[in-house]
Amino acid sequence: MQKTIQKYLERTKEQYAGIDVEQHMQHLKHEVAMMSRKIELLESSYRKLLGHNLGTCSWEELQNIGEQLERSLKNIRSRKAQLFKEEIEKLQAKEKFLLEENERLCEKVRF
Structure with missing residues (x-):
């Protein structure tokens, strides 16, 4: 009985660990997307300060x-x-x- 409980606990622990990793990966992907967007905006702003791509500016x-x-x-x-x-x-x-x-x-x- 103890071995069965131990195996059950190990398996559920592995499942929860997998969920945590998956959530962490989703969080990291979201952060990468946000950082990519920020970099894109900064590069656009930089180009505008240099006088490039001003035709689209209001x-x-x-x-x-x-x-x-x-x-x-x-x-x-x-x-x-x-x-x-x-x-x-x-x-x-x-x-x-x-x-x-x-x-x-x-x-x-x-x-």
């Missing part, structure tokens, strides 16, 4: 793309200005150091 879509590009351009210009400012500060510090070094060398030559 006026509102084009307006949104233009605004997004303006914001991006503003961010790029801001970062560029920041880098220029940092570079100018570095060069000014280097200039100051070189002027001081030049003064020291001139003092050594005089003595």
Whole structure:
């Protein structure tokens, strides 16, 4: 009797495990489909930002793309200005150091 119960439990466990795997596979397939759709939408958006396939866009879509590009351009210009400012500060510090070094060398030559 114990062997029969043990076999029954093992078989039902295998059946439930099979169901769990099947449900998991369905879940993964669903996730793959959703991710594929997201990738497709992102690629389409990317192409539109590059100026491709704009013929299918409505006026509102084009307006949104233009605004997004303006914001991006503003961010790029801001970062560029920041880098220029940092570079100018570095060069000014280097200039100051070189002027001081030049003064020291001139003092050594005089003595």
